[in-house]
Amino acid sequence: xxxxxxxxxxxxxxxxxxxxxxxxxxxxxxxxxxxxxxxxxxxxxxxxxxxxxxxxxxxxxxxxxxxxxxxxxxxxxxxxxxxxxxxxxxxxxxxxxxxxxxxxxxxxxxxx
Amino acid sequence: xxxxxxxxxxxxxxxxxxxxxxxxxxxxxxxxxxxxxxxxxxxxxxxxxxxxxxxxxxxxxxxxxxxxxxxxxxxxxxxxxxxxxxxxxxxxxxxxxxxxxxxxxxxxxxxxxx
Numbered sequence: 001x002x003x004x005x006x007x008x009x010x011x012x013x014x015x016x017x018x019x020x021x022x023x024x025x026x027x028x029x030x031x032x033x034x035x036x037x038x039x040x041x042x043x044x045x046x047x048x049x050x051x052x053x054x055x056x057x058x059x060x061x062x063x064x065x066x067x068x069x070x071x072x073x074x075x076x077x078x079x080x081x082x083x084x085x086x087x088x089x090x091x092x093x094x095x096x097x098x099x100x101x102x103x104x105x106x107x108x109x110x111x112x
Numbered sequence: 113x114x115x116x117x118x119x120x121x122x123x124x125x126x127x128x129x130x131x132x133x134x135x136x137x138x139x140x141x142x143x144x145x146x147x148x149x150x151x152x153x154x155x156x157x158x159x160x161x162x163x164x165x166x167x168x169x170x171x172x173x174x175x176x177x178x179x180x181x182x183x184x185x186x187x188x189x190x191x192x193x194x195x196x197x198x199x200x201x202x203x204x205x206x207x208x209x210x211x212x213x214x215x216x217x218x219x220x221x222x223x224x225x226x
Binding site: 043099106108 | 206
């Protein structure tokens with residue numbers, strides 16, 4: 001049973017560029033959440049997708065956007081990258097109303 | 113607003129010693145509580161969770177946690193630590209009503225002395 005997968009594992013971008021991160025949920029899961037984990041901090045919630053719509057959003061600017069596809073996979077897009085966007089981006093999946101979220105290995109983004 | 117506090121940033125214990133990691137939460141209703149572990153450069157692995165019922169919950173790798181409503185705490189324990197337990201541990205609270213996000217503490221880094 002495949003768990004949550006994310007790609008790429010690492011990414012280096014420069015300020016002002018745009019980036020797309022990808023996530024495939026655990027088999028049988030239909031809900032995807034994205035988190036940002038800055039160095040030395042706990043993960044912070046960005047947004048959650050269910051039935052291809054954004055269901056809930058954390059305190060992140062509009063530069064952060066997402067998408068969910070019919071096969072439940074998801075993308076996180078960040079525009080106009082800032083140095084402060086450097087972080088580990090974690091994807092988590094869950095099933096419907098089930099509270100338990102399972103995390104992927106993350107994508108480490110470095111903005112220079 | 114919901115919040116999670118992990119008072120200890122870094123804890124060092126000897127291999128074979130017992131462990132307790134503290135977690136306090138602020139939440140108006142009955143919380144959904146989780147402990148996750150993160151090895152260096154890795155994602156988060158679920159150790160255990162509490163939704164309702166028995167306040168002492170068992171998890172993987174020999175960990176357990178006890179929910180104490182009167183103290184707003186959900187401390188993680190292990191009777192005998194192994195060197196492979198060295199990692200960062202995160203406590204989180206979930207809002208069962210909105211089926212939405214998890215709110216995490218800042219984490220406690222565990223080091224294990226041989």
